[in-house]
Structure formats: C-alpha cells, structure tokens
Amino acid sequence: MNLIEDYLRAVGFLLPKEQRDDITAELRDTILSRIEGREAELHRTLAPDEIEAILREIGHPLVVAARYREGPQHVVGPTLYPYWMFAVKAAVTIQVAVASLIFVVRLLSGAEFGRAFTQAFATGFSGAISLIGFATLAAWLIERRTVKVDYLDNWRVKDLRVLEFASWDWRDWSTHLGATGSEMRQPPRGPTRTVYRRRRRERSRASRAMSIIVSSSVFVLWWAGVLRFGFSASPDGLRSIGLEPGALATFDWAGLKAILFWPVLSYGIFAIFQGFVLLARPMAVRAHGALDVGMGVCVLAFTAWLIAASPLAPTLGADTLAGWTLRIRDAGREGPNFPLAECLAVAVAITALVGTGRVLRGLWLLLDPHPPRSDAV
Amino acid sequence: MGAEGDLYESLRMELRRGSLTLGVLVRLREERYGYTLRQALAADGLEMEESTLYPLLRRLETQGLLVSEWREEERRKKRFYRLSPNGEAMLARLLDEWRRISASLESIIQS
Numbered sequence: 001m002n003l004i005e006d007y008l009r010a011v012g013f014l015l016p017k018e019q020r021d022d023i024t025a026e027l028r029d030t031i032l033s034r035i036e037g038r039e040a041e042l043h044r045t046l047a048p049d050e051i052e053a054i055l056r057e058i059g060h061p062l063v064v065a066a067r068y069r070e071g072p073q074h075v076v077g078p079t080l081y082p083y084w085m086f087a088v089k090a091a092v093t094i095q096v097a098v099a100s101l102i103f104v105v106r107l108l109s110g111a112e113f114g115r116a117f118t119q120a121f122a123t124g125f126s127g128a129i130s131l132i133g134f135a136t137l138a139a140w141l142i143e144r145r146t147v148k149v150d151y152l153d154n155w156r157v158k159d160l161r162v163l164e165f166a167s168w169d170w171r172d173w174s175t176h177l178g179a180t181g182s183e184m185r186q187p188p189r190g191p192t193r194t195v196y197r198r199r200r201r202e203r204s205r206a207s208r209a210m211s212i213i214v215s216s217s218v219f220v221l222w223w224a225g226v227l228r229f230g231f232s233a234s235p236d237g238l239r240s241i242g243l244e245p246g247a248l249a250t251f252d253w254a255g256l257k258a259i260l261f262w263p264v265l266s267y268g269i270f271a272i273f274q275g276f277v278l279l280a281r282p283m284a285v286r287a288h289g290a291l292d293v294g295m296g297v298c299v300l301a302f303t304a305w306l307i308a309a310s311p312l313a314p315t316l317g318a319d320t321l322a323g324w325t326l327r328i329r330d331a332g333r334e335g336p337n338f339p340l341a342e343c344l345a346v347a348v349a350i351t352a353l354v355g356t357g358r359v360l361r362g363l364w365l366l367l368d369p370h371p372p373r374s375d376a377v
Numbered sequence: 378m379g380a381e382g383d384l385y386e387s388l389r390m391e392l393r394r395g396s397l398t399l400g401v402l403v404r405l406r407e408e409r410y411g412y413t414l415r416q417a418l419a420a421d422g423l424e425m426e427e428s429t430l431y432p433l434l435r436r437l438e439t440q441g442l443l444v445s446e447w448r449e450e451e452r453r454k455k456r457f458y459r460l461s462p463n464g465e466a467m468l469a470r471l472l473d474e475w476r477r478i479s480a481s482l483e484s485i486i487q488s
Contacts, residue, residue: 023431025447026456027413033412059428067432363416 003048004031007055014065023068031058076139084139090214098218099124109242130221149151209282213275220268223261243340250314256311267298285365292362299355303348315341316348397425399475401433402460402468406445410455434458442467 008024008031015023034045034054046054058064066073076084103120107113235249245251274291281287307316328342400423404414415430437443437455446457460468 023435025454027453029410029453030412030431032453037412047448057427059426065427068427076406093406 003051003055004028007031007061010061011065014061015068019068026059027064031055034058072143074143075136077143080139080143084135086130087135087138087214090210091135091218092128094214094218095127095131096124099127105242109239127221131218134217134221155368199286209275209278212278213272216268216271216275220265220272223268238340242345243338248340248344251315252311259310263302267295267302270295287364289362292358293363294362296358296362298356298359299351299358303352303355306348312344316345387447393423394477397423397429398437399432399468399471401425401430401437402442402464402471405458405460405464406468408457408459410450410457412455437464 008028011027012020012024031054035051038050038054039046059067099120103116106116106120235245238245274288274295277284277291278288306312324345328346400418400421401414404417404421409417411427411431413429414434417424417463418425418430434443434445438445438458442461443458444461445459447454448457449455
C-alpha cells in the first residue's frame with residue numbers, strides 16, 4: 001500500500017491545498033478499484049511492480065496534477081506564438097547588430113581579430129539568450145491575461161510595416177534595400193512623392209511603440225548589467241573605439257554610475273511603460289502628450305545636472321555658447337583619437353535637443369489631441 | 378505506420394475530443410462513480426484515460442452541469458456523479474447539435 005500512498009502524496013503536493021484531499025481521495029478509490037478489478041481477473045493478488053505499472057498508466061504525478069489545474073498549460077500558446085517568434089527575431093537581430101558593430105569598431109581601431117571575435121560572439125550569445133528569456137516571460141504573462149495588449153485584437157493595416165523588420169532572409173533584405181535606394185534615386189515626380197511623404201508622416205504608432213519597447217528594454221538590460229556588449233569605459237576600452245580620455249582618464253565612472261543608477265533605471269523602465277501604453281492605447285493622445293512632456297522634462301533636468309552640478313560638469317561646461325562652439329570645432333586636431341570630453345559635450349547637447357523636442361511634441365499633442373485619421377494610408 | 382500512423386492518431390484525437398464530453402454527459406443520466414463510468418464508456422467504445430476523465434468531471438461540476446456526492450459503497454467512500462437539471466438542458470441542446478452535424482456529414486458523404 002505504501003506505493004499507492006507515496007504516489008498520492010506526490011500528486012497531492014502538486015495540487016492546490018483546498019482541492020488536495022478531495023482529489024486524492026477520489027484518485028485513491030480509482031486506483032484501488034483498478035487493482036481489485038485486475039486481481040479479480042487474475043484470481044491472485046498483484047505484485048508491487050504490477051501495482052506500479054497501474055500507477056504509471058494513470059500518469060506521472062506532474063501530469064495528473066496539471067490536468068486539474070485551471071488556466072493555460074503552456075508558456076507560449078499557438079495564438080501568441082507568431083508574435084513571440086517575431087519579438088525574438090527582432091531582439092536577436094538587434095543584439096547581433098550591436099555586437100557586430102562593436103566588433104567592427106574594435107577591429108578598425110586595431111584589436112586582434114580572434115579576441116575581438118570571441119568577445120563579440122560570447123556577449124552576443126549570452127545577450128540573445130537573455131532577450132529570448134525576457135520575450136518568453138512577457139508571453140507567459142500575456143497568456144495568463146496578467147498583461148493585456150490591445151494590439152493583438154485591434155491591429156491596423158498601417159502598423160504592419162514594422163513586420164518587415166523580421167525578414168531575416170538576406171535576399172529579401174537586399175531587394176528591400178535596393179528598392180529603397182532606387183526610390184531615393186528616382187526624380188521626385190508628382191504622385192510617387194506624395195505617397196512617399198504621406199507614409200513617412202503616418203509612421204505607425206505601433207511601430208513607434210515596438211521600437212521604444214525594444215530599444216528601451218535593451219538599454220535597461222544593459223544598464224542593469226544583464227546584457228553586456230563587451231565594452232568598458234576604461235581608458236583602454238575608450239581608446240579601442242577611437243576616443244582619447246585625456247583628463248577623464250582618471251574619472252570615477254563607477255561613482256557616476258552609482259549616483260545615476262536608480263534615476264536612469266527608472267527612466268528606462270518608464271520608457272518601456274510608455275511603449276506599452278502606446279501599444280495598448282494608441283488613441284489616448286493626451287496621455288501620450290503628458291508622458292512625452294514628463295519624460296522630456298526629465299531629460300532636460302538630467303542634461304542640466306550633467307552640465308552644472310555633476311562630477312562631469314568641470315569637463316563638459318563652457319562659460320559662453322561661442323566658447324563652447326569653438327572648443328567643439330577645434331576638437332580632434334591634436335591626435336589620432338577624438339577627445340572624450342568634447343565627444344560627451346556633443347552627446348549632452350544632442351540629448352538636450354532631444355529632450356526639448358519631446359517636450360514640444362508632448363505639448364503639441366496636449367494642445368491638438370486629434371486621433372490619427374482612420375483613412376490614412 | 379510511422380508518420381502516417383501518428384497523423385491518423387492526432388486527427389482521430391481531435392475528432393474524438395468533443396464527443397467524449399457528450400458521451401460522459403449521456404452516461405451520467407444515471408448516477409455513477411469514476412471507475413464504473415470509465416468502464417461503461419469503454420464498453421461503449423469510448424476509452425478514456427483517468428487523467429482526462431477525472432479533471433473533466435470536476436470541470437463539468439464547476440460549470441454546474443454535474444452534481445456529485447461522497448457515499449460509501451463496497452466498504453469504501455466513493456464520489457458519485459449525476460447530471461444536474463442544468464446539465465440535462467445543456468445535453469439536450471448538445472445532442473441536437475450533434476445530430477445536425479452528423480446529418481450534414483452524412484449528406485456530404487453520400488453526395
């Protein structure tokens with residue numbers, strides 16, 4: 001009898017507490033009835049291995065318990081699978097592209113081929129595996145209705161352009177690139193030009209949402225140290241991509257990252273959230289405007305802090321705009337490498353412009369909240 | 378056998394899946410417990426694994442189509458299932474549908 005009780009205990013542990021006794025009692029009766037039936041057929045008692053064979057017929061405890069459970073019995077179901085596959089392809093493509101880019105930059109700045117390749121391969125591989133993991137986690141949540149995605153039921157034809165991204169067939173890519181090239185070479189004639197422009201203006205919200213989600217996720221994972229592209233901000237690491245650290249060679253990057261860790265991480269997570277809002281509620285234009293203004297203000301505050309108060313402030317700032325412009329113009333004349341401080345200054349200036357752009361865009365959406373026309377191409 | 382046999386098996390399972398519920402509901406017009414229900418269905422040519430039958434019974438009960446009760450028989454407590462009034466009504470509707478499908482298929486096959 002120990003065999004049966006051990007089996008039932010194993011099933012019981014895997015069942016929800018409130019149903020445990022009820023289900024195992026019924027299962028016990030079934031098993032005993034089956035054994036009795038078999039014994040009546042054979043006119044003798046069953047040996048332990050015959051009892052075990054009956055238990056095996058009834059099923060492995062994991063399977064038996066799972067059949068009683070409610071909710072989906074899969075991670076990614078057939079409905080979601082094509083979306084999951086697309087996300088995985090997109091994420092892996094981005095990871096491979098970034099790894100290849102860093103590989104090429106290192107190679108161009110004189111790194112040893114074998115080492116650069118091994119590094120790129122290792123980081124690309126582990127990064128791709130993490131991204132597949134995150135896509136699977138997202139699919140698991142969506143399957144269980146923890147996260148609802150409006151796009152799955154209410155997709156629009158104009159959103160479908162984003163799918164072109166997943167075409168992994170290189171022949172398709174070259175035809176696509178070729179087509180884009182010839183389109184650009186073509187003299188701008190009447191109708192072609194209008195259609196082209198209109199498409200640009202009506203760039204799909206879903207594709208914008210997807211690109212925000214994917215790029216912010218990659219960024220957050222990198223910032224949190226989950227994804228690595230095999231690059232570090234050490235003086236040698238910087239020289240290997242053609243930047244001269246100069247006075248910043250001894251700068252405490254780890255200290256700066258420690259100050260910025262949580263603010264930047266929250267910003268990244270918030271950006272992912274914004275992407276999901278855009279995907280789930282494409283028509284909530286005012287909400288998107290408010291989010292844009294909020295995030296733009298954050299970006300501006302961040303750049304202001306960098307220039308005025310951060311540990312980097314002494315190397316980035318300049319007293320006048322004219323002085324700053326001259327400094328940037330004259331940078332890079334001294335050695336083969338571009339000075340890091342000026343490179344950062346330009347990056348901060350671009351970031352500030354992007355922040356301003358977001359605030360303006362958000363204000364525009366708040367003041368003129370017309371939903372996109374449904375008859376758009 | 379091989380691939381073609383596997384294909385046949387999976388198509389057959391798909392074909393049977395819906396009809397098993399129907400068989401269970403019909404058989405439970407008369408009160409039974411799991412073990413005898415499974416035997417009755419097997420005698421009808423509708424073999425069912427325990428790991429499919431028992432969760433199905435529980436699901437049908439939560440859906441209000443079956444009622445169950447623990448009672449002692451043959452010196453052991455057993456859980457008896459029976460069609461509820463709701464179950465009767467649902468079964469009548471499902472049987473109508475079944476006959477309709479069957480008639481349509483017959484007429485397609487004969488044509």
